[in-house]
Amino acid sequence: MMNRIAVIYQSNYGATRQYAEWIAAELDADLFERKMVTKALLKTYAMIIYGGGLYASGIIGSELVANNPCNHLIVFTVGLADPTQTDYTQIMHRAFRTEARQPQQVFHFRGAIDYAKLGVVHRNLMRLLKTVIASKNQTELTPENQAFLATYGRQVDFKDRATIQPLVAYVRELGMA
Secondary structure, eight states, X not given: OOEXXXXXXXXXXXXXXXXXXXXXXXXXXXXXXXXXXXXXXXXXXXXXXXEEEEETTEETTTHHHHSSOOSSEEEEEEXXXXXXXXXXXXXXXXXXXXXXXXXXXXXXXXXXXXXXXXXXXXXXXXXXXXHHHHTSOGGGOOHXXXXXXXXXXXXXXXXXXXXXXXXXXXXXXXTOO
């Protein structure tokens, strides 16, 4: 007999893990950290819900589900940008290059950042991004750029459990939960 739902996540600083825990609890699903999952495990579930943080225009750990068949794949991303104002087309294209491995549905959530807890690489990437954005003419700044500059160097937390409800409703409409 096939297991129902696995929620798999990769999280560097905890926001993606928090969303994965909320989703797994709502759907009574099994929860796995990405590094504990094998290709063989993916085949034992009727549905895989994969969550990865957005870093450098990519979804961390997504190669697991992008390169291996899943019976039914849902993906969620977690990043600082406001999903209502962000175009994720290029990010999704880079993560899921083949038509055969596209997720059936994708959801985007806002995360959190504490610059004091960033590793050296991420801190330097954020500093570089700030330099690039700050060098733009004020009229060229997108709302996302403005929000980035306003929160740079601070601790910011946009996580919101209520935002998982469309994902939960989608899974329930499919009769999986």
